[in-house]
Amino acid sequence: MSGFWSGWVMFLVVLNLGITFFLFLWSQRLQIPTQPDGTTGHVWAHGVLRESVRKLPLWWVLFSASMFVVGIGYLALYPGFGGYRGALGWTSIDQWQRDTAANNAKIEASLQPLGSMDIGQLSKNRTALTSGERLYLDNCAACHGTAAGGNQSLGAPNLVDDDWLYGHDSLMTSILDGRNGVMPAWAPTLGRDGVNEVASYVLSLSGVNAPADWVAAGKPRYEMLCVACHGADGRGNPALGAPNLTDSVWLYGRDFASVSASIAEGRSGVMPAWRGRLGEEQVRMIAAWLHAQGPT
Ligand code: HEC
Ligand code: HEC
CATH class of the missing domain: 1.10.760.10 (Cytochrome c-like domain)
Known part of the structure; x- marks a missing residue:
């Protein structure tokens, strides 16, 4: 935490504790104006309900006082008071x-x-x-x-x-x-038509029907750009994790849209x-x- 934020958090903590502590003390000393009948004189429901004056119960006062001790003790031992790490040196990562x-x-x-x-x-x-x-x-x-x-x-x-x-x-x-x-993106090199043609050729390798002229146009592009990783026969290369393109198993899907997206935008699966x-x-x-x- 930077010095500024640490200081800001400390300021807020002190302000909050200070205000609560002040309210605590003040509520003990506050004198509420009392009528001779022992009530505040506030009356509701045509005189059925009257607001009486009571002292705070002792258990409540002691309980609240002990919460200040617990709160301050916690801030002394554990992280919470801005950048101060606490006397125990406890961290959630440890x-x-x-x-x-x-x-x-x-x-x-x-x-x-x-x-x-x-x-x-x-x-x-x-x-x-x-x-x-x-x-x-x-x-x-x-x-x-x-x-x-x-x-x-x-x-x-x-x-x-x-x-x-x-x-x-x-x-x-x-x-x-x-x-x-890592499969590079080919849209910049091939353009939209080029991607469609190569995708058609790739699909034809696993026996999917694709327009014959696109397949024919895609073959030389495949041979130029793709064989280095996927192999001349399209069977892939386990050393690079380049998948076999001739079978029915597909990482990203075998439909035309998925295959052309793989080629156009590239892929980079992280394990x-x-x-x-x-x-x-x-x-x-x-x-x-x-x-x-x-x-x-
Ligand atoms: C640098 C090596 C490399 C080159 C060059 C390369 N690829 Fe790939 N290709 C990969 C790798 C690696 C993957 C797997 C990506 C992954 O694991 O996310 C892949 C994935 C694919 C996929 C998705 C396969 C599936 O199972 O969903 C297709 C389709 C594909 N490549 C086609 C091509 C085509 C067409 C070319 C040529 C334009 C080409 N690749 C060039 C390495 C390459
Ligand atoms: C964040 C997602 C993610 C998690 C979690 C994950 N994997 Fe993978 N895993 C992948 C991806 C993506 C690949 C493909 C990597 C590539 O394309 O090169 C992969 C590849 C693999 C492979 C290689 C498969 C092959 O065909 O050669 C094995 C094995 C594997 N994961 C096993 C596991 C096991 C076991 C776990 C749990 C301990 C696990 N993975 C957790 C995403 C994940």
Whole structure:
């Protein structure tokens, strides 16, 4: 927090506490003008209701006074008084890191007996599958779907088919270190017609009907601009995460509009890295669960 905002927050805290404390004291000393019958003299409902004068109950006074002590004590110990960090040096990040570390240690300990098994064995182990499923649902389902079928609006691939952007053997690396496939935008180079032609050619590679003249015009453009990553036969390149364009599996959709949008605007799907958050042992459980869902 900058010096100005810190000072401003301190000012507001002191002002608020000051005003409340003043009201507290003032309300003890205030003398309300009292009539001989012991009321304020205010009368409602044709004399049925009268406002009497009472002292504040003792429990209320003590309770309110103790709240000042608690409030000031809290501000002395914990962050809250502008930039002052509190005598205990407590921060929410430290607390979160401690809790996460403790939690991870607990999980690691419970997974310890599974450490010697490979993914194939784990995918038949109850404990591994239960924790793998839970970890998957907590961390991955938001993007890849609860059944791991993928999400075309995010470009998150299906994880339970036999089609891998980065190759099946790279599964652990993909999860631990993350991925970011980068497909450049081609509209500036190709123009609208050029994009339509290449999109038609690309769709023809997987057997989708497209206007023959566009397909013919798109082929040389594909050969010039796209083979470096997607290959001369269009089967992609797992080293770059460039998808196979000749099958029925599509990251962003197989219709003309999606394919031409991929080509015109480019794509750049981001898969976060999980090594720091989950660690290798937990990722192995997820991989085992995925393995158990997929085709054997
Ligand atoms: C923020 C969304 C997001 C989250 C959360 C996420 N992923 Fe991904 N994941 C992606 C995207 C997008 C890709 C495609 C990356 C690319 O295009 O290069 C991907 C790619 C992958 C791949 C590579 C697939 C292949 O075909 O090679 C694997 C494996 C994977 N994710 C597993 C996981 C697991 C396991 C988790 C949970 C621990 C997870 N992902 C969480 C978005 C996400
Ligand atoms: C620098 C390498 C590179 C080049 C060059 C390249 N691409 Fe791509 N392309 C990729 C990558 C990587 C992806 C996946 C993007 C992602 O993971 O979000 C992709 C995705 C696509 C997709 C979406 C596929 C799907 O499954 O939804 C299409 C369509 C496509 N490219 C067509 C082309 C065409 C046509 C050209 C030539 C005009 C081309 N690409 C040139 C790397 C490349």
